Amino acid sequence: MTKIQFRRRVIVLILLCVAVGGGVVRHYAAPGTTTRDIATLLMVLWVPIIGNVIGWLIGKLPRRTPKQAPPAGFDALPKFTPHLAVELTFRRPSVPAQDVPLGPGEYRGALVLDTEGFSARWRVPQGTSLARGTPVALDIEFLSPAVAQPKFVQGTAFRVLVDESFVADGQALQLRPAHT
Structure with a gap:
């Protein structure tokens, strides 16, 4: 694993932990409080990472390459x-x-x-x-x-x-x- 891949995984794990922590705080916070609003914001930080994970999964799918005729020589x-x-x-x-x-x-x-x-x-x-x-x-x-x-x-x-x-x-x- 390269340094960049390692750093990306660490960032994904940190943002996942922040989102889970925000979910826990939001669950126990009283409705309408600033604490609940900040916890909701922390949960939303996970949304961009979901797109990256989906893109990574799509990149792992096998693809068929179209057969092309070689150029005439x-x-x-x-x-x-x-x-x-x-x-x-x-x-x-x-x-x-x-x-x-x-x-x-x-x-x-x-x-x-x-x-x-x-x-x-x-x-x-x-x-x-x-x-x-x-x-x-x-x-x-x-x-x-x-x-x-x-x-x-x-x-x-x-x-x-x-x-x-x-x-x-x-x-x-x-x-x-x-x-x-």
């Missing part, structure tokens, strides 16, 4: 459809042992313009690898091409964010027709 798309031709220069890592070329396969990240990021993926063809520090032309597919394509006019500079790191710098070369 690249896995839901039928095939790779290029939306933008870019020139990417992958940054060299700070650890020399990690300075290896990118092998063939699919890569995902976010293309970042100022404070906006757009989910994207690109592919490195089989039999090739991408050396870091060397500009290379690639096709990019956006998760939401209708939103992203207007931002990437020819010559637009951007950064590529993967996980929590910027891994590449790029420049838009040519827009491809959007296929929805």
Whole structure:
């Protein structure tokens, strides 16, 4: 039990004792006296605590979480459809042992313009690898091409964010027709 939980319990117990004491005094006090009125007031001090206790009990009830469909991602798309031709220069890592070329396969990240990021993926063809520090032309597919394509006019500079790191710098070369 934390300090705050302990203090809350002590406050609840003190107010409960005050309310019970007020009830006892009110029972034995003569009607219409100041003592009976003060005892009634002491009993009323318990009312805010009742709301807190009811709220705590409601919080303990099990709740069903509504089932939500996961957001559609690249896995839901039928095939790779290029939306933008870019020139990417992958940054060299700070650890020399990690300075290896990118092998063939699919890569995902976010293309970042100022404070906006757009989910994207690109592919490195089989039999090739991408050396870091060397500009290379690639096709990019956006998760939401209708939103992203207007931002990437020819010559637009951007950064590529993967996980929590910027891994590449790029420049838009040519827009491809959007296929929805």
